[in-house]
Amino acid sequence: MSKQKVALVVEYNGAAYKGWQAQKYDVATVQESLEHALTKIANHPVNVICAGRTDAGVHASAQVVHFETDAVRPERAWTLGVNTHLPSDISVVAAKNVGEDFHARFSAVSRRYRYVIYQSEFRPAILAKQVTWTYKNLDVERMQRACEYFKGTHDFTSFRAVGCQAKSPVRTILNFSVDRFGQYIVLDVRANAFLHHMIRNFAGVLMTIGAGEQPVEWAKTVLDAKDRTQGGITAPPFGLYFVDAEYPSELEAPTVALGPHFLPYKQEAEYVLPS
Template identity: 35%
Template sequence: MTRNIRLTIEYDGSRFCGWQTQRRTRRKTVQEEVEKAGRKLFGKKINLIGAGRTDSGVHAEAQVANFRVDSRLPLRNIKKGLNSHLPKDIAILSAEDVKSDFHARFDAREKLYKYTIINRKVRSPLLKRHAAFISYDLDIGAMKKAARHFVGKKDFRSFQASDKKERHSVRTVTKCDVISRHPIVDIYIQADGFLYNMVRNIVGTLIDVGRGRTKPEQVKKILFKRHRSAAGQTAPAKGLCLVKVLYQPLI
């Protein structure tokens, strides 16, 4: 009996070369580790489809993936069995049977990312792998004003990695919030899709606003220029986390 299994996966991306299997390198990826665990559990290869291709060093609270397998193992045994074969920085939070045509990537409607900054004078040893450290004061009010300009259907070419040129660079951002709980600053960005490094480049621009280098209203001009050089630097990968993948109906 062929089943389509949907997984929800949490991982610390610090020591992984991103989500997607890299055929030309020996560096480990999250997809590769889960597929290896699946082979051990089922005695056969599984092909894992992930909702989001997180980059090297990026984390996930709830990555979604699916695979097809001919097995009668109960779901609780699949979850437990996969976890028993996975390294400690990857965990299967849930396993469930879904319709045969469910596709983790193509059925995703929106994704929510969170970027975490530790904003104080002294670095944080506890958060060093999960937050960007900024020692200078940030103007949170200005960052909040700037964040509003990213919401809506816009051309985000200015926030695409300079070495990546996708033909279509229009995306719809439904949320861009800056939330401060000193010394932690969390930036939440939700959209129907993302260009390569788009979130980290938006964050870099918001940091420039927080430092006073860029005024909030200048975000409009940066978007209009449609050139990577107009935006801020790319924020470090370690502060970025995939929080949630939303499907239809949005849940």
């Protein structure tokens, strides 16, 4: 019997996990939990491939994965059935049979994250490890002007972690916006791909500028330096959400509404993929 390829959209609160990727040490990871639940439904070992690995403490509202199986199951088995075997902080929210050409990682043409900052005099108890708290007053307009320097294709050495294993620091930022929703300030960024800690380092620079501690032009100074030591702090992981992976329409990948669900929906500006 030929194998069927299935794509899933997975939502998770990453606070209790050492990141997405299964590890050889006995630590909790999202991948390991998901594969265990899928194995229960498929009745054979299942290995999944994701659109983009997330670090410890990072969340997702629309992580895309695929796996192959020779088990014949209705799509509801891969959602409702799998969810009965998952912890409460991980949920499969969409499933679809896809063609053999689909690959969760290599077929993706872009990825999108939202970084959620909660601005208040007092630290939050609700959503404590699902938002990044700051007591400082942040100027969203300054942050928006600063992030314009990051759009386009650049060498982002200043924004990659020291231990980043990517072969090249060059990435293309397709969209980058900063919006306020009440006490939430949201950095919304789409790129062809991201470097390790790249968005958290963006957030560190933009929060410093928003607080008035550096001029708007400092964003360009850091970018042009191509030196991580010039990039300021790495913001915490708590506010970071993987919210979308984009695929060519002909692959018919499963989709869900933009998350995380406690934020209002915002229409993304149009962009043109680089040729």
